[in-house]
Amino acid sequence: MERLRKVWRGRTMTFGVPLLLYLVGGSFGLREFAQIRYDVHKLHGKAFCLILFQMDLDSASRLPGVPTHPANTKVDPALKEKLKQNTVTLESEYEKLQKSDLDNWENIRGPRLWEDSRTVQKQRREAVRLKTE
Numbered sequence: 001m002e003r004l005r006k007v008w009r010g011r012t013m014t015f016g017v018p019l020l021l022y023l024v025g026g027s028f029g030l031r032e033f034a035q036i037r038y039d040v041h042k043l044h045g046k047a048f049c050l051i052l053f054q055m056d057l058d059s060a061s062r063l064p065g066v067p068t069h070p071a072n073t074k075v076d077p078a079l080k081e082k083l084k085q086n087t088v089t090l091e092s093e094y095e096k097l098q099k100s101d102l103d104n105w106e107n108i109r110g111p112r113l114w115e116d117s118r119t120v121q122k123q124r125r126e127a128v129r130l131k132t133e
Contacts, residue, residue, distance in 0.1 A: 043079055 007013065111120040 108124070111117040
């Protein structure tokens, strides 16, 4: 009994176990909140999300289409149809990757902060034109 009490009050039980619970629980919580973000992007588009996150929660809950309570989470049928048409699967993305040519590419340097992008583009076009002649 004394040994059990000593283990229970040890550093592992005092600091280690709560830390592990915090890390594991935090990862699951973060996954759920990220999934909510992606679901909103999928349903309403990116512009709606930007507007929603710039507003405070009280005024955002008064917007049409934003549920105020979990019981009021009805989805518009037109949005459901749009989601069904825009389904992207892992296999379809893999097929796109297989079709693309990843072996032949050219590293193109972007303009620096102090350079004018138009002049850099003009110089690149000239170099390509001279190379093809």
